[in-house]
Amino acid sequence: METLFANLALGFSVAFSFENLTFALLGAFIGTAIGVLPGIGPVATISLLLPITFGMSPTTAIIMLAGIYYGSQYGGSTTAILLNLPGEVSSVVTVIEGYKMARNGRAGAALATAALGSFFAGSVATVVVAASGPLLTSVALSFGPADYFSLMFLGLIISAVLAQGSIVKGIGMVVLGVGLGLVGTDVQTGQQRFTFGVPELSDGVGFVAIAMGMFGIAEIILNLERPESRNVMTNKVGSLYLTREEFRRAVPAVLRGTALGTVLGILPGGGASLSAFGSYMVERKVSKYRHLFGTGAIEGVAGPEAANNAAAQSSFIPLLTLGIPANAVMALMVGALIIQGIQPGPRMVEAQPDLFWGLICSMWVGNLMLVIINLPMIGMWVKLLEVPYRHLYPAIMIFCSIGIYSINNNVFDVYLMVLFGIFGYLCSKLKLEGAPLLIGFVLGPMMEEHLRRAMLLSRGDIMVFIERPISASMLAIAAIALLAMLLPGLRSGKEKAMAEGG
Amino acid sequence: MKINAKDLAAGLVLLAFAVAGLYLNLDHTLGNARRMGPGYMPMLAFGLLFFLSITIMGLALFSGPDKLDRWAWREMFLILAAICVFGLILEKAGMLLTLTVTIAISSLADRTHKPLGVLGLIAFLVALCWLVFIYWLDIRIPVWPTYFAY
Numbered sequence: 001m002e003t004l005f006a007n008l009a010l011g012f013s014v015a016f017s018f019e020n021l022t023f024a025l026l027g028a029f030i031g032t033a034i035g036v037l038p039g040i041g042p043v044a045t046i047s048l049l050l051p052i053t054f055g056m057s058p059t060t061a062i063i064m065l066a067g068i069y070y071g072s073q074y075g076g077s078t079t080a081i082l083l084n085l086p087g088e089v090s091s092v093v094t095v096i097e098g099y100k101m102a103r104n105g106r107a108g109a110a111l112a113t114a115a116l117g118s119f120f121a122g123s124v125a126t127v128v129v130a131a132s133g134p135l136l137t138s139v140a141l142s143f144g145p146a147d148y149f150s151l152m153f154l155g156l157i158i159s160a161v162l163a164q165g166s167i168v169k170g171i172g173m174v175v176l177g178v179g180l181g182l183v184g185t186d187v188q189t190g191q192q193r194f195t196f197g198v199p200e201l202s203d204g205v206g207f208v209a210i211a212m213g214m215f216g217i218a219e220i221i222l223n224l225e226r227p228e229s230r231n232v233m234t235n236k237v238g239s240l241y242l243t244r245e246e247f248r249r250a251v252p253a254v255l256r257g258t259a260l261g262t263v264l265g266i267l268p269g270g271g272a273s274l275s276a277f278g279s280y281m282v283e284r285k286v287s288k289y290r291h292l293f294g295t296g297a298i299e300g301v302a303g304p305e306a307a308n309n310a311a312a313q314s315s316f317i318p319l320l321t322l323g324i325p326a327n328a329v330m331a332l333m334v335g336a337l338i339i340q341g342i343q344p345g346p347r348m349v350e351a352q353p354d355l356f357w358g359l360i361c362s363m364w365v366g367n368l369m370l371v372i373i374n375l376p377m378i379g380m381w382v383k384l385l386e387v388p389y390r391h392l393y394p395a396i397m398i399f400c401s402i403g404i405y406s407i408n409n410n411v412f413d414v415y416l417m418v419l420f421g422i423f424g425y426l427c428s429k430l431k432l433e434g435a436p437l438l439i440g441f442v443l444g445p446m447m448e449e450h451l452r453r454a455m456l457l458s459r460g461d462i463m464v465f466i467e468r469p470i471s472a473s474m475l476a477i478a479a480i481a482l483l484a485m486l487l488p489g490l491r492s493g494k495e496k497a498m499a500e501g502g
Numbered sequence: 503m504k505i506n507a508k509d510l511a512a513g514l515v516l517l518a519f520a521v522a523g524l525y526l527n528l529d530h531t532l533g534n535a536r537r538m539g540p541g542y543m544p545m546l547a548f549g550l551l552f553f554l555s556i557t558i559m560g561l562a563l564f565s566g567p568d569k570l571d572r573w574a575w576r577e578m579f580l581i582l583a584a585i586c587v588f589g590l591i592l593e594k595a596g597m598l599l600t601l602t603v604t605i606a607i608s609s610l611a612d613r614t615h616k617p618l619g620v621l622g623l624i625a626f627l628v629a630l631c632w633l634v635f636i637y638w639l640d641i642r643i644p645v646w647p648t649y650f651a652y
Contacts, residue, residue, distance in 0.1 A: 166558070191540040411592065415586065422578070430509075
């Protein structure tokens with residue numbers, strides 16, 4: 001307990017340094033902005049800003065990037081409530097009850113519920129991260145290569161199972177990502193693999209090029225082909241204060257959403273959108289006021305908004321303790337850390353205590369900032385919604401282009417981004433998910449290394465994966481997850497759930 | 503039989519990657535399970551992808567109907583062309599000129615743009631990029647044309 005306080009004290013001293021406060025605020029600000037704007041999400045933004053963070057200290061860089069991620073969860077709800085249009089994928093279900101509340105003249109109350117619920121959830125999840133981090137880390141240190149391999153395997157399977165749409169296609173994209181991750185120089189023999197003799201590929205396919213291409217450029221083309229339809233409920237935000245009745249109804253929903261989001265956020269592939277969705281389903285089943293759903297029930301805003309923010313925080317747990325990304329944003333964080341020369345994993349708590357604890361404390365500070373950014377300044381964000389997309393996409397495009405060029409000062413990366421732009425567009429036309437590919441890409445090289453090491457230690461005996469208890473249980477969970485999804489009842493439940501959410 | 507054209511095409515795309523990967527992997531030493539060569543993991547990954555893509559195509563025969571979507575060729579071409587032009591001329595023409603051309607091309611992709619609005623957008627974005635990338639971040643990128651410099 002004492003060490004926890006000492007660690008938190010260290011964390012707050014890092015988080016409250018002038019530089020880190022400034023960049024946490026900047027991250028929260030940018031996050032809110034892209035959260036409010038439909039058509040640009042945290043994955044595109046973080047990959048866009050990655051090059052900018054190269055000059056910063058690792059701690060500052062991660063604090064800012066994290067701010068963007070959870071900031072976008074706050075911003076997304078604003079658009080959902082005022083515009084009947086989700087600003088982010090994770091606020092899709094907020095639209096259902098939030099917009100109804102706005103039409104009933106309670107837009108202000110809905111916004112306040114979303115922001116305060118998110119703040120509460122963020123605070124709780126931050127404590128969970130702080131408490132579970134060192135605990136999980138000590139467990140993770142006893143992991144052998146075989147256990148790591150199985151853990152990553154489990155992560156990949158779950159991220160594919162939880163992804164939208166067909167599971168087989170999800171796993172296919174994961175495996176393709178693993179394959180892409182193998183491009184470049186083989187670490188152990190120095191042999192060039194799949195490089196076609198191109199020197200730029202000997203370090204592997206650029207991570208930022210994939211992320212920007214598939215989530216930035218492809219997204220622009222997709223948005224351009226859909227005609228824009230926005231009708232802002234401007235100037236009708238109304239009072240931000242909740243009535244006593246609304247408050248009483250929101251509290252249990254927030255509590256349930258927080259618990260659900262914290263758990264689901266840790267799961268690979270879970271993350272913010274799944275949690276928001278799960279919370280909405282739970283509220284509709286267990287709330288005392290479920291008969292009011294569809295007419296602007298405050299539970300339908302409070303629960304999902306708390307859940308998506310809790311998940312955004314708790315998805316840092318696997319990254320900080322095991323070095324395994326739970327979703328596409330965390331995959332980007334791994335990329336950011338590796339570029340900074342830090343290998344994410346269980347040794348990070350000891351080797352980089354200021355990064356670990358500084359990030360955790362800055363999350364709480366950032367959440368506090370976000371309440372202030374979102375509630376009193378709501379008018380400004382409503383104004384931002386009046387910027388048409390035709391003025392936004394050229395900005396996104398040139399920021400991507402300059403950003404990708406500046407990483408290596410090489411135009412090759414620009415063309416690589418174009419290629420992945422085409423591929424990303426193709427994928428979304430064929431309903432292939434990009435996020436599993438990105439996770440597979442990050443985990444691929446790590447899996448190869450652990451597989452090689454495990455097999456070397458076991459003298460080529462595959463049974464090592466079943467003989468070690470940790471590894472065996474990971475594989476068993478993976479098998480159960482796969483089998484469960486093959487059961488028709490569960491699968492149709494998931495499909496129905498996804499269909500209603502989207 | 504209800505053919506799911508999207509899944510069928512998706513399976514074909516993945517199959518193409520798997521076959522290409524397996525073919526290129528012929529150059530790499532496989533090694534054995536105990537001492538894996540550079541070709542071992544790619545063999546596992548692309549081999550698995552091969553079977554997955556076949557499965558996807560098999561399932562696609564019954565899970566439809568789901569027709570292929572239309573592509574926004576015009577928008578796609580203009581956006582990608584704009585970025586390619588960016589890559590082609592950046593190092594010769596410098597950032598300011600390159601951004602002007604790139605934004606102008608990309609603005610054609612949205613038909614609601616008006617000439618004056620595009621001019622304003624160019625002025626704003628060029629100023630913003632100069633401020634962020636040159637003044638604040640000081641990245642190594644030519645600002646002015648260097649074509650006549652030698």
